[in-house]
Amino acid sequence: MTAIMTSVASPWPPLFERLLAELDRKASPDWQAEQVALDPRVYLDRERFAAERERLFRRLPLCVGHADQLAEPGSLLAFELCGLPVLLARGRDGELRAFLNVCRHRGARLLPEQGTVCRRQSLICPYHAWTYRLDGTLAGIPRAEAFPCLDRTQLGLRKLPLAVRHGLIWIVLDPEHEQALDIAAHLGELDRELEAIGLARHRFYRQHAVRRATNWKLIVDAFLEVYHVCRLHSGTIGSFFVDAVSVNDSVGPHVRSLIAREDTPEIRTLPPQQWSPQVHGTLVHFIFPNSVFIYHPDYISHLGLFPSAPDETLFVHTMLTPEKPADEKAEAHWARSFELIDTGVFNKEDLVVCEQIQRGLASGANEALIVGRLEQNLRRFHSAVDAALR
Ligand code: FES
Ligand SMILES: [Fe+2]
Known part of the structure; x- marks a missing residue:
């Protein structure tokens, strides 16, 4: 039997070309962006929260x-x-x-x-x-x-x-x-990227769900900007990344981000078909309204955010691996990875700051949250929320 091969162009080389240009400081459009200010009330207001629940969380897949x-x-x-x-x-x-x-x-x-x-x-x-x-x-x-x-x-x-x-x-x-439900239509252009990454072939490894005292959008914000990675995460994963170099796009209401790692410059010596969005960069998909996929070098994190109040969110982290652990050594390896990322990074670093911000906002110290050129995905995300609520 002859297999018919359809050749679908890899979505990654054009993204990597842009990432290399960004590393060479041929600045992307984000460097032309105006400084933006976010209104702290979007994280605190009960009416706003009720509208989000109704129009985002009760209507969208x-x-x-x-x-x-x-x-x-x-x-x-x-x-x-x-x-x-x-x-x-x-x-x-x-x-x-x-x-x-x-x-x-x-x-x-x-x-x-x-x-x-x-x-x-x-x-x-x-x-x-x-x-x-x-x-x-x-x-x-x-x-x-x-x-x-x-x-x-x-x-x-x-x-x-x-x-x-x-x-x-x-x-x-x-x-x-x-x-x-028409999920392909909901995902738009990201549909073929989820296909290219091979999510369907991945296996469930472990899940941890925890309620945290923060607005759900503060968690999305934390996973959409790279400005903090080499700072907040300096003792854990910060050293794997180049300081705050990424390329970012709105894809409908979703956001795609490819973040430069220490290994990114290596691709200059490799053919484009070997450029990996997990090894030579960290790809992140934010799927509107409440999912984040982070493609680590040898596993994938899915974060699902499910708010129950303006200041309370169920954070569900699911770790997916390319195969089930074949032996004890593989099991120990994934278990260590899960512990580092789930406990060490997400729960002890990112979510702690999100909870602190929530309390900080309620204190009234900031009339506005300042968003710089390295944090332009926050503008992308909050505009998508505003558009969906209109
Ligand atoms: S059997 Fe379920 S409530 Fe009575
Ligand atoms: Fe982080």
Whole structure:
């Protein structure tokens, strides 16, 4: 059998050409940018937060992780996302579905375990033991004679729209949302980049979800600028990077950033097809409104941000690896990487500062947050939020 090869041009060489020019100080358009000021109220205001929740978090597809995490039929995972109790379930038919984690009798939480994958044959409500199949249909009611006129077909779990693309799980946090999810259209030009990186081939390694006392946009801000990397992260990952050299683009409401690493100049001696956006630079995709993908040299971090209040955000970090660890040595290697990046960098450095800023803003010390030419992605991101709220 002859395989038909379609040759799709690699998206990376043009980005690297720009990154090399930036290293040579042939300054990018960001160096012409006006200094911008952000209004601290966007992080504090309750009305603004309610609008964001309604128009961004309840309407747009949100990435909630990788399908490999729930690979086995019978796998279940529950989270409280933006105030909604959500349940992901891989049915015995192999299909992945999302439901509200709420019993249709009197509303108890069906799966109380949060954030850890469990295996079940069915879902039994802890309150009065109404039982649901993993496809959401109502299977059984104890003492059914007490409910003489129930239509069981109407009492399946409330479903949330779900799609899997690039191996990633996307849902909309609105049971009334009726259109099928078109993730390719949502991603636009980034769709082929997620494909080129091979996210679908990656495997779930580990996840850590934590609630932090900060506005969700402060976390996005922290992952969209490189100005702080060699400073805040000087004791951890700072030395892997050239100081604040990157190329950045708005792609619809999303942002793409390629950050220069110490190894970037090496590509001058390599053919373009060997230029790697993980080894010779660090590619970052911000997918509007609340996902950040960071492509480290040998693994990928997905960050999902799910706000429950103006000053409270569930930060879900999922680590994806190119393969399952083959032996103990590989396991120890990934475990060390996870510890360094999740605990050492994200939780002890970035998120600590985000929480401090949240309290600092509430103090009234800053009438404006000043955004310089190295932080132009904040302008890109906040304009996209403003546009979506208009
Ligand atoms: S609330 Fe679930 S069975 Fe009663
Ligand atoms: Fe950082």
